[in-house]
Amino acid sequence: MTGFWAIYRRELWALWVTPVAWILLTTFLLLQGGVFYSIVLHFSGATELSFDNGPIESYFGQGSIFLLMTLLLMCPALSMRSFAEEQRSGTIEPLLTAPVRASAIVLGKYLATFTTYLLMWSPTLLYPVILRGTGVVDPWVVASSYLGLALLGAAYLAIGTLMSALTKSQLAALMLSVLLQFGIFVLGVGEYIFEPGPLHALCSHVSMLSHMEEFSKGIVDLRRIVFDLSLVILALFVTTEVVDSWRWS
Amino acid sequence: MIEALNLSKEYGAFSAVRDLSFSVSAGQVVGFLGPNGAGKTTTLRMLAGFLGPSRGTVRVLGHDVSEEPMRARRAIGYMPEAAPLYPEMRVAEYLAFRAALKLVPRRERKLAVQRAMDLSRVADMRNTVIGHLSKGYRQRVGLADALVSNPPLLILDEPTAGLDPNQIREVRELIHSLAREHTVLLSTHILSEVEAICERALVLHQGQLVAEGPIGELLRHRQSRRVYWELRDAPGMAKSLLESLGAKTLSQVEASHSQILTLETEWTPDVSDVELQLEKAVTQLVEHQVGVRRVETARAKLEEVFSALTEAQPTPLPDRPAAQREELRS
Numbered sequence: 001m002t003g004f005w006a007i008y009r010r011e012l013w014a015l016w017v018t019p020v021a022w023i024l025l026t027t028f029l030l031l032q033g034g035v036f037y038s039i040v041l042h043f044s045g046a047t048e049l050s051f052d053n054g055p056i057e058s059y060f061g062q063g064s065i066f067l068l069m070t071l072l073l074m075c076p077a078l079s080m081r082s083f084a085e086e087q088r089s090g091t092i093e094p095l096l097t098a099p100v101r102a103s104a105i106v107l108g109k110y111l112a113t114f115t116t117y118l119l120m121w122s123p124t125l126l127y128p129v130i131l132r133g134t135g136v137v138d139p140w141v142v143a144s145s146y147l148g149l150a151l152l153g154a155a156y157l158a159i160g161t162l163m164s165a166l167t168k169s170q171l172a173a174l175m176l177s178v179l180l181q182f183g184i185f186v187l188g189v190g191e192y193i194f195e196p197g198p199l200h201a202l203c204s205h206v207s208m209l210s211h212m213e214e215f216s217k218g219i220v221d222l223r224r225i226v227f228d229l230s231l232v233i234l235a236l237f238v239t240t241e242v243v244d245s246w247r248w249s
Numbered sequence: 250m251i252e253a254l255n256l257s258k259e260y261g262a263f264s265a266v267r268d269l270s271f272s273v274s275a276g277q278v279v280g281f282l283g284p285n286g287a288g289k290t291t292t293l294r295m296l297a298g299f300l301g302p303s304r305g306t307v308r309v310l311g312h313d314v315s316e317e318p319m320r321a322r323r324a325i326g327y328m329p330e331a332a333p334l335y336p337e338m339r340v341a342e343y344l345a346f347r348a349a350l351k352l353v354p355r356r357e358r359k360l361a362v363q364r365a366m367d368l369s370r371v372a373d374m375r376n377t378v379i380g381h382l383s384k385g386y387r388q389r390v391g392l393a394d395a396l397v398s399n400p401p402l403l404i405l406d407e408p409t410a411g412l413d414p415n416q417i418r419e420v421r422e423l424i425h426s427l428a429r430e431h432t433v434l435l436s437t438h439i440l441s442e443v444e445a446i447c448e449r450a451l452v453l454h455q456g457q458l459v460a461e462g463p464i465g466e467l468l469r470h471r472q473s474r475r476v477y478w479e480l481r482d483a484p485g486m487a488k489s490l491l492e493s494l495g496a497k498t499l500s501q502v503e504a505s506h507s508q509i510l511t512l513e514t515e516w517t518p519d520v521s522d523v524e525l526q527l528e529k530a531v532t533q534l535v536e537h538q539v540g541v542r543r544v545e546t547a548r549a550k551l552e553e554v555f556s557a558l559t560e561a562q563p564t565p566l567p568d569r570p571a572a573q574r575e576e577l578r579s
Contacts, residue, residue: 009346017337094347094391097322099323247300248301
């Protein structure tokens, strides 16, 4: 993978040196802080607590409609730049004539957005630390919740990277990936609509809501992991093919 | 060094480059010449491996650009048209990134970046954000990028486009100095540029090679039919004498008090041997008491050669039979 590290470092640097990442980070943390605050407020007034329904589970699980909505915007915003901007400004030309394979470029760019995604979540690690001051926090639940988040983000960002390779406009890339992710989200809602059967099975398989619901309860289901990772691999593979195909346009 | 064989590129029904074959050996400076839209950029993009040819092959140091792209690309320093760069990076940062991409070993990177900046004269801007640079500087950063891995072959697409005359001169000098160690392939639509820098030119028109050869040979393709005269014309008859010999006056300056006549003439198409006719004219002028102070035959500019070669509907040149010109094309 020659060239991968150079691309990865530059992309990571470019994401943080432009205001985009900082604006996203600020908005994101404000929103998450608000959600967390209201959850804590709710639980502080509660008289009865069930074993598997504490603030952490609420934050990542039932409350995750807020969380998903922020992800729905945050991931496309992180990945929209990747290839669209290179195509628009023409910098793709020096990039593709350097002795680097398309796979190294795609992977470098993708992992840079993924690293940024993880960095954005890292301040929220304080929430479980705060909760530990007043109660018991199950570290396994925290770990599996973050694993769920990482997997979800990985899939969203891979889709966003692909969309970014399909257009020269960052805005179009943003809209396309929001649309696609929202499509998957809506498909998942079908779980609550359809009677048990093949449709219901499909919807619950792709459902992001039950995805986070399970991970927030410490249930690590291999099927979920396989689904997310295959989305990542498929999207990145197609992106590599798209980048390679530019040579023949 | 680089060899193209039957290179063609089609965009749908439009063929941008048609059946182009040529080779450039090490140490040459070769210019791609042609009007805008002749297929220069498409050709250079195929040579650099940015575009895949519809048909034909490109070999760089014996490596096929499509089949062994990594090996071929390592040998090339490519500067795309208008030198696109990342505007948010500083000059030295950008060059260090490019050096890493081009597999310059980590220990040598700093030196390689410094060398490239020195050569293309951007060292004084090393810490400036590229987005804040002027067009001339950006162009030179693009050139530094092409140089940073010290590749044997440089492919430069319009390296002087958008520069002011001083910068153009500097870039030309730089290319001259690079020619000692590198093979340089550059494109331009400014003909005097090829005349100034290149030893050899490939003339493209509508995607086809219409002429190829050393600059001097290309110039010989068209003999100039213009003559500049400076005559002391006491009897006031030189002009009519010249005209009777087939020299049409293009412009004239008459200094009334000194009787000096400055003329620019062009031989009419009836004159077949220009040199013999000139000889005859001078003899007759002298015989008629005209003082011949200066006779200067103009050297054909590449511009003239070029327009003759690339005219879509070529008007037959009087001094070159059509068959002979066809020969030159092939």
